């Protein structure tokens with residue numbers, strides 16, 4: 714079936730974190746319907762192998778394509794890092810991913826051409842951000858750091874907690890030593906730590922939020938292709954999860970900054 718401007722945008726993530734991207738999309742594109750998939754039964758992905766993540770990602774993309782979405786957005790940095798091409802190969806509709814959006818966002822703001830990137834171990838080990846940034850701007854130097862403790866700290870709600878601050882100081886120290894002026898928040902969960910990370914990094918460093926960068930890219934793509942929703946009514950939001958919908962809803966409301974309804978459980 715042909716994609717239609719009234720169809721939904723499909724957004725997916727390993728769990729609740731991709732709601733930071735949904736939030737940015739809701740703010741930037743308030744008339745767009747969104748179908749979200751969070752794989753809450755199998756999260757976290759950030760410590761899993763490339764093969765496993767590619768397999769899960771394919772399943773999720775096929776699920777959303779069956780819902781006739783007009784655009785697929787890979788909100789999960791870890792999935793984008795290792796399985797973006799897999800999704801592009803199977804999708805008849807355009808595919809955007811947070812890594813490409815974050816890379817472009819970082820290049821746009823760096824003056825010193827020294828960029829720090831933080832993310833899950835799988836994202837950092839994949840070198841995907843460095844590759845994406847160098848594709849656009851080979852001269853840039855990139856300093857990466859895996860921050861595996863940030864995901865559980867954010868899900869615990871410790872956004873301004875002493876433990877999180879000490880953890881951030883520890884993780885950022887080696888990156889900050891390289892005189893960076895830009896730090897890419899390369900994980901769905903990190904935008905919630907923005908005030909704390911800005912504090913630890915200092916005022917001279919620009920934080921690049923891939924979620925916001927993604928919303929800009931999605932808006933541009935829909936406009937260019939004449940695919941923006943022409944209906945001006947309240948948008949429809951549906952959330953599909955693979956387990957514990959209540960936890961998704963509770964934590965999700967923190968990520969989304971608003972109440973969250975229409976949560977459906979998918980049993981595979």
Ligand code: DGL
Pocket residue numbers: 726727728730731756757758759760788789790791792832833836864899900901902
């Ligand atoms: N969504 C993942 C990411 O952006 C973080 C959570 C996970 O490890 O699954 O990398």
